[in-house]
Amino acid sequence: MITIKAKTVVKGVVRGEALVSHIPISFRGGVDSNTGIVVEPGHELEGQCIAGKILVFPMGKGSTTGSWQFYEIYKQGKVPKGIVNIRADGVVAVSAVITGTPMVHNPEQDPFQYIKTGDMVTINADEGYIQIE
Amino acid sequence: MYLRENEIDLIEGKYGRGPQRCMEILTAVGECYDAERMVPVTSVHIAGNYGNIRDGGLQWLEDLVRDGGRVKVFTTKNPEMFDFEDADELPVPEIYREKQKMMDDVLRALGVTLTYSCHHYLVGNVPRFGDHIAWASSGSGVYANSIIGARSNRDGDHTVIAAAVTGVIPEYGLHLSHNRKGQVIIKTDNLNIADYNHADFQAMAWELGKKVRDRIPVFDDLPPDIVIQNLKAILYTLTVTGTVGLVHFVGVTPEAPTIEAACGGDAGSLEKISITQKDVEQAYREISSSSDEKVDLVIFGCPQCSIQEIGEVVDLLEGKKIHSETQLWICTSNWVKTLCKRMGYLEKIKAAGGRIVADIGAADGPHIYLRPQGVRVIAINSARGSYYSHNSYKMETWFGSTKACVQAAIAGKWRGYR
Numbered sequence: 169m170i171t172i173k174a175k176t177v178v179k180g181v182v183r184g185e186a187l188v189s190h191i192p193i194s195f196r197g198g199v200d201s202n203t204g205i206v207v208e209p210g211h212e213l214e215g216q217c218i219a220g221k222i223l224v225f226p227m228g229k230g231s232t233t234g235s236w237q238f239y240e241i242y243k244q245g246k247v248p249k250g251i252v253n254i255r256a257d258g259v260v261a262v263s264a265v266i267t268g269t270p271m272v273h274n275p276e277q278d279p280f281q282y283i284k285t286g287d288m289v290t291i292n293a294d295e296g297y298i299q300i301e
Numbered sequence: 302m303y304l305r306e307n308e309i310d311l312i313e314g315k316y317g318r319g320p321q322r323c324m325e326i327l328t329a330v331g332e333c334y335d336a337e338r339m340v341p342v343t344s345v346h347i348a349g350n351y352g353n354i355r356d357g358g359l360q361w362l363e364d365l366v367r368d369g370g371r372v373k374v375f376t377t378k379n380p381e382m383f384d385f386e387d388a389d390e391l392p393v394p395e396i397y398r399e400k401q402k403m404m405d406d407v408l409r410a411l412g413v414t415l416t417y418s419c420h421h422y423l424v425g426n427v428p429r430f431g432d433h434i435a436w437a438s439s440g441s442g443v444y445a446n447s448i449i450g451a452r453s454n455r456d457g458d459h460t461v462i463a464a465a466v467t468g469v470i471p472e473y474g475l476h477l478s479h480n481r482k483g484q485v486i487i488k489t490d491n492l493n494i495a496d497y498n499h500a501d502f503q504a505m506a507w508e509l510g511k512k513v514r515d516r517i518p519v520f521d522d523l524p525p526d527i528v529i530q531n532l533k534a535i536l537y538t539l540t541v542t543g544t545v546g547l548v549h550f551v552g553v554t555p556e557a558p559t560i561e562a563a564c565g566g567d568a569g570s571l572e573k574i575s576i577t578q579k580d581v582e583q584a585y586r587e588i589s590s591s592s593d594e595k596v597d598l599v600i601f602g603c604p605q606c607s608i609q610e611i612g613e614v615v616d617l618l619e620g621k622k623i624h625s626e627t628q629l630w631i632c633t634s635n636w637v638k639t640l641c642k643r644m645g646y647l648e649k650i651k652a653a654g655g656r657i658v659a660d661i662g663a664a665d666g667p668h669i670y671l672r673p674q675g676v677r678v679i680a681i682n683s684a685r686g687s688y689y690s691h692n693s694y695k696m697e698t699w700f701g702s703t704k705a706c707v708q709a710a711i712a713g714k715w716r717g718y719r
Contacts, residue, residue, distance in 0.1 A: 232437040258457055259455060263459075265459070
């Protein structure tokens with residue numbers, strides 16, 4: 169069990185399967201809001217669904233309307249269980265805030281060294297850490 | 302986070318649930334960035350249109366108004382789906398007329414000025430150097446920071462709406478001088494910049510955005526006479542492939558009279574990024590997503606066309622006719638459309654078989670009804686527009702220069718870069 173301290177964006181404790189992207193994600197244009205499937209051509213996660221996952225990615229990118237898209241994904245029940253970012257972009261941060269999706273950023277160690285897609289990961293955003301099983 | 306008395310009143314619900322919710326959003330965002338306090342904003346701009354807000358978002362806005370949310374700060378709004386003046390002619394399905402009417406109503410009730418423009422900085426929403434502002438629409442934000450020197454983070458719509466209602470924004474990121482220093486130097490000396498057109502600059506920026514990621518790039522070797530249209534080409538594209546909020550163009554950006562000023566002194570120690578002409582050519586292929594030559598629609602206006610850009614299309618179309626199976630749309634603001642009438646551009650474009658449409662942008666607004674009407678392959682002179690119309694509305698896109706797009710409109714086929 170590895171524990172990495174991180175800064176809380178939205179409180180909450182969630183455990184789930186990790187889905188890891190080493191490149192930024194745009195929720196506007198990059199993810200289908202009805203299905204939660206990544207649709208950006210050539211994206212590392214193209215064709216994969218973010219619903220119910222612990223979504224680990226460096227940061228958001230692209231349009232600032234991403235928070236509407238994320239809200240729609242939330243309305244469709246396809247949001248990730250929790251989010252780990254290296255540095256939260258303002259669009260992703262407010263997306264987590266309005267949907268109450270537990271989220272941390274600024275981890276003290278590089279999460280990409282420890283987390284692979286499929287790993288079981290807990291985000292404890294109440295106390296500010298992530299744990300990899 | 303330190304809150305002033307009025308901000309505490311807001312968060313305690315003294316002004317109602319709507320303003321309270323807005324203050325909660327801002328403190329949550331502020332705390333995640335360790336902001337110490339809020340700062341007043343002088344200008345707000347909202348990005349989303351019905352196509353990306355959808356019913357869930359419309360409801361969110363209606364709830365905010367019902368719960369007492371009203372903007373305190375001058376607030377403008379990005380393009381929507383159509384111009385009511387042209388709704389019959391376009392033609393816009395009844396369902397979207399209803400939805401846009403609902404958008405109009407809720408935004409008006411919120412106190413937003415219905416500009417429906419993404420070049421709001423050309424038509425009345427003009428901050429001053431050093432102003433704290435909250436501008437969503439990633440292209441507008443980077444324009445404000447880089448060309449005007451006003452200060453905006455890459456805020457999501459919900460953050461800027463909260464700022465409009467409360468009048469404040471958490472002070473972090475690009476609101477603070479020490480976070481506005483250049484972090485990476487862009488070298489363009491191995492590219493044929495002197496021959497670059499508007500599309501070439503976008504292809505260049507497409508590739509650069511991937512390498513810049515969320516850092517602040519400094520361009521110090523662009524030609525001093527580079528026109529604003531080409532600076533916009535760079536800025537608006539960098540925000541698609543990168544997470545860029547501020548770009549220093551040495552000699553143009555108010556905070557960057559010299560490279561030292563741009564970087565806060567230590568330019569020599571910064572990473573340098575350069576790309577090759579091959580990378581730029583590869584970017585062209587990557588931006589286009591179509592393989593079908595036949596073009597259904599040529600569309601200009603991401604961001605909305607300025608009067609100069611429309612003049613350029615008018616000149617290219619002089620004495621020509623648009624192909625009978627191809628449409629040509631020029632998207633702009635209502636102000637510029639009015640100017641087009643006065644300049645005779647509206648008549649000229651109409652005579653050639655095209656149309657000038659106000660209140661929409663070329664990236665998304667109209668695609669929500671055009672795609673079901675059988676428009677599948679589009680030609681566009683915006684990399685940003687290509688990306689969003691393909692990924693959000695499944696349009697197949699050709700990306701190229703204004704000239705290549707006009708030629709496609711005349712021939713009905715894409716003959717440009719591929």
